[in-house]
Amino acid sequence: MLPLPNLDDRLYEQMLQEARKAIPKLFPQWTDENAHDPGMTMLELLTWMTEMQQYYLNRITANNERKFLKLLGVRPRDESSASVVVSFAGAPIPLTIPRGTPLRAYDQTFETDETLRFVPAVLDKVIVRTDTAVGDFTSNLKSGIAFYAFGPDASAGSRLFVGFDRELPVDTDIVLSIRLSDRYPVPIGRGGVGTEEEQPMVAPSSVSWKFATGDDGDGWMPITTVMDTTAHLSQTGEIVFRLHDRMKPLSMYPADDKKRYWLSCTLEQEGYELSPKLESLCINAVRAVQRQTVCESVPFRPTGEADFACETIGHLAYTGNVSVQVMDDKGRWREWKRTTRLLEDCGPGDRCYELERDPSAKSVKLRFGDGEHGVMPAREHTVRLIAWDPAKEDRxxxxxxxxxxxxxxxxxxxxxxxxxxxxxxxxxxxxxxxxxxxxxxxxxxxxxxxxxxxxxxxxxxxxxxxxxxxxxxxxxxxxxxxxxxxxxxxxxGGGVRGNVKKEMINAFAEFAPEWEGISVANPAAASGGDEEESLEEAKLRVQQELNAPTRAVTAEDYEAIASDTPGLRVARVKAIPQYKPGLRDYPREKAPAQMTVVVVPYSERDRPKAGPAFLENVRRHLERHRLLSTELHVISAAYIKVTVHAVVVVEPSHKDDASIIAAVLKRLLRPMGHGDGEGWRFGRSVHKGDIYGAISRLKGVVYVQDLWIDAEGPSVRKDGGGDIHLPPYGLVYSGEHEVELIGVTDL
Structure with missing residues (x-):
């Protein structure tokens, strides 16, 4: 940014003294410079006016700054409301919890964002079965301690069993809310500034859901998945499914104290970079937002046919006062009257409608006339229902x-x-x-x-x-x-106060007899609530956004954009310009208009390797930002095994420190950092001088008598001096180093 000059750089007294000093030179005949002289009064007045003019010229008001931000397409953000998934339990029969149902968290109100069809079943048991172990993790789920859904290795064939105390209904949409642990040092990418809606994420693995239909455990039928926002359990989201046959109870070890109704999730194809770790798993869950609705408008589009009817499900529409408006040809709204009789009793010119509330579905149904009994809304017009809280009508x-x-x-x-x-x-x-x-x-x-x-x-x-x-x-x-x-x-609504802790949303805000006995809870803390952005915060944000790349031109642009791929944890990334896979003599031989991006996912393994789905997700994200003339390649890093053989002369008291030297070499030759560095740089050659330096700095080392390095891996080359040269997409990892120590007195 250009430096702003200070126009108000002189004080009133300074300007007055400068003017008085100029009097003898400009007006020698002016000899009376005392305060009673009218000329001095005029001089002080003009000095004051000059000082005020400088002050206002130097001043940039908040209104000016808002206009400048507007020129950049930025305005201070409004208050945002926190959101969280809440679960319900305790109802003995199926019922409907409509959209907009208010919930209480002490003195704050949350409202459900969608309508929930309550299923009277309790998630009673959770079992994880792998090739090597089986465990009951129900206590983890209740205490909020995360556990692996398919074990730490997430190998194919591992299964997650979810048991219920009663049968789930047939031909009903059932929502299973899944929250994965987010406690990792590498955050999930958000997509960066100005990113449009991303394509659905390519799932790294494949899972299949089934339900038990046989007493012997062999009868399992597939579940019809209506929607899966978890991308096969690779991210937090929801799974909406249906059963097309009745479930049968089954006793399963180690939860064989009684028979339960089971769902099974089997890992059919492995490929997770990070094994999914469950933090919460629940049914009868819906997202709630910290807000309080005073009134709302629900639009409908008429069909143009006689006896047009429409329906909406919402708490405010069902419990509050409503009015209906219909748009005319001029885009204005006319309020129609609710008939207290049947529509058949209305005349052809009566603008009226019938309203019916369904207690079981918590819905409001509207029905209009056919042109003979009541006016029929035209197809090109819009009908809307306005609902409001009668206690807040004055607002x-x-x-x-x-x-x-x-x-x-x-x-x-x-x-x-x-x-x-x-x-x-x-x-x-x-x-x-x-x-x-x-x-x-x-x-x-x-x-x-x-x-x-x-x-x-x-x-x-x-x-x-x-x-x-x-x-x-x-x-x-x-x-x-x-x-x-x-x-x-x-x-x-809105503000940071809405970011309530877990289990703080614990009751309905309004009493309803059919909801008595139903418990409410939020398994995780609410997030997303924020205060209104100040002008200073908006100015800092716009500087960050202007510095953030939105077009991939340079290698640094590719690296920054790839690191922020939505839904992925990208641990390391390296962009190699003018390189394409298979090029042997890079950088002496180059491929024009080619860009290769090497990515390393975050993983709990020592040598994380990006799978095909991970690479495809990064490629799709970069495709939206690259230049049309650039051909893009996204590949995984190649790992080169480096083994050091060294003969080291040490002080006699350090003859048993071979393991210490080997540990230092492993720390040096590692692909990933552990909080104290990023790890070995992509494509950097391993020189014998690096090893000499690492060993020589250790306490007790006199000198390195002999040293040679071996390497294994794709496209690795060893020169005549013994140095190891890696491909540009290569990272090193340590083999079993062999260190021989000789005491200096033994020579």
């Missing part, structure tokens, strides 16, 4: 428009609201139809790009003000004698 009304420019309405008395999801409308009088029509207005950051006809408004969250335009930048709401500005969708 919906913003105020009454006086028809003047730059109107402001203070809504801080009602609290602070989320900008996302905020919807506002203004009523105008239709003189021809002699009724009120509602027009939607759009929330914008400012009126800089607003025209006189644009129905725009702004919301200042810090001051709690709704502002409208001046008829040049933004339209003015129509004048009205009654309140005509209201919200149709409004939510509160």
């Amino acid at each position: 919906l009304w913003v105020g009454t428009s006086n028809g003047l420019p730059e109107q402001e309405f203070d809504i801080s008395r009602s609290g602070t609201f989320r900008r996302s999801g905020m919807g506002l409308q203004v009523a105008v009088r239709d003189s021809a139809a002699d009724e009120w029509m509602w027009e939607d207005w759009e929330l914008v950051d400012d009126f800089d790009n607003s025209r006189s006809t644009d129905r725009h408004y702004t919301y200042d969250r810090s001051e709690g003000l709704i502002r409208f335009g001046n008829n040049e930048q933004g339209a003015i709401p129509a004048k009205c004698g009654i309140p005509n500005i209201r919200f149709v969708s409004l939510q509160t």
Whole structure:
């Protein structure tokens, strides 16, 4: 960034003294410089004006900084709400927990993000069976201690068994929520700045799900997987499945105290870089967001046919007050009336609808007329249902428009609201139809790009003000004698307080008789809640985003983008320009317009090797950023085994330190770091001088008498001096070093 000059670099007293010193030279006849002289008064006034002008010229206000950020396409982020997966248990019968059901975490409210079809079954046992061991990990699941789903090695044929206390229903979508451990030193990539929606991740392994249908343990039938966001248990997510036959109880060791109903997950094809480690596994789980909905709007698209009906499932729509609006040809909304009779009793010109609430499904159903009994909504129009909490209805009304420019309405008395999801409308009088029509207005950051006809408004969250335009930048709401500005969708929530710890969400926020006895819990802590971004934080963020590469041009760009591949833990990466696999004499021989990227995944193994799926995921991510003229190759690192044979002369007291020298060599010749370095550099030759230096620095070593190095691996070369030359994509690892120690007194 360019340095900003300081324009306000002189004080008032300094400027006044400079002006007084210039008087004898410029005006010799001016001899009275005392304070009573009117000329001195004018001089002080002009000095003060100059000082004020310098102050304002030097000042960059917060409003200026926001405009500068806007030129860069950046605005301070709003408050974000925390989210977490919550699980329910304890209901003896199937029931529905609708979307938007409020839950309580002390003084905070969370709402379910989706509708949950509760299954009255309890996850009772979890067993892991591998080729070498079998274990019951139910206690780990209850205490939150992570365990390997297929053992530490994740070998093919390993199985994860999940037992339930009762049979799961047939032909019903069942959600199994899975959370993997994230406690690793290498974080999961997020995709970087400005990344569009990524393609689904290629699964590194393949698993199959089955359920028990036989008493002897041989009867297992495959499960129909509706959706799997875990990519075959390689990431946190959900598995939605269906059973097409009845389950049968089975007694299974080591949980053979009673018969249970089992699901089995078998690892069919191995390939995990990091064996999946389960932290939580539960059914009857749904994601909840820290927020409180005051009102919401649910749109529907008419079919244009007679007796059009629509349905929505939501807590607020089922328990709150509702109204229905239908759009006309001018894009305005007209409120229709709910008939207290049947539609068959309505006339052809009556704009009415029937409303029915289904207690079992917690749904709201709307039905409209056929043109003869009630007006039929047109296909090109939109129908929407507006639902609100009757106890908070006063928050919906913003105020009454006086028809003047730059109107402001203070809504801080009602609290602070989320900008996302905020919807506002203004009523105008239709003189021809002699009724009120509602027009939607759009929330914008400012009126800089607003025209006189644009129905725009702004919301200042810090001051709690709704502002409208001046008829040049933004339209003015129509004048009205009654309140005509209201919200149709409004939510509160957000902030770091929403990042509650595990088990803090423990109850429904509102009582319902059918939910009595149901327990609520969050197996993991909530995350994602953050405060509104300050201007200084936004300025720091934009500097980071401007420095982050979004196009892969240089080798450093490729490395930075590959390291942040979404969903992967990339431990090391090396970009080799003008190289393609198979090139033998690199860098003397080069391949123009070629780029090879070598990746090493994070793993608990000593020599992590990227599998085909890992390489494909990195390649897909880089393909979105590379230049069209560049041919891209993504390969795994090659490991070169290096063994050192050394004869070392040492002090007599260190003749038994051969293991210490071998340990130092293993520490030097390693592919991965362990918190104190990155490991051996890609493609770097192993020189005898490196080994000499490492050994000679040790205490008690007099000198190295003899030394030679052996190497095994692809494309490795040993020169006449005994140095080992690696391919550009190679990393070294230690073999069994042979160190012979000779006491200096034995020579």
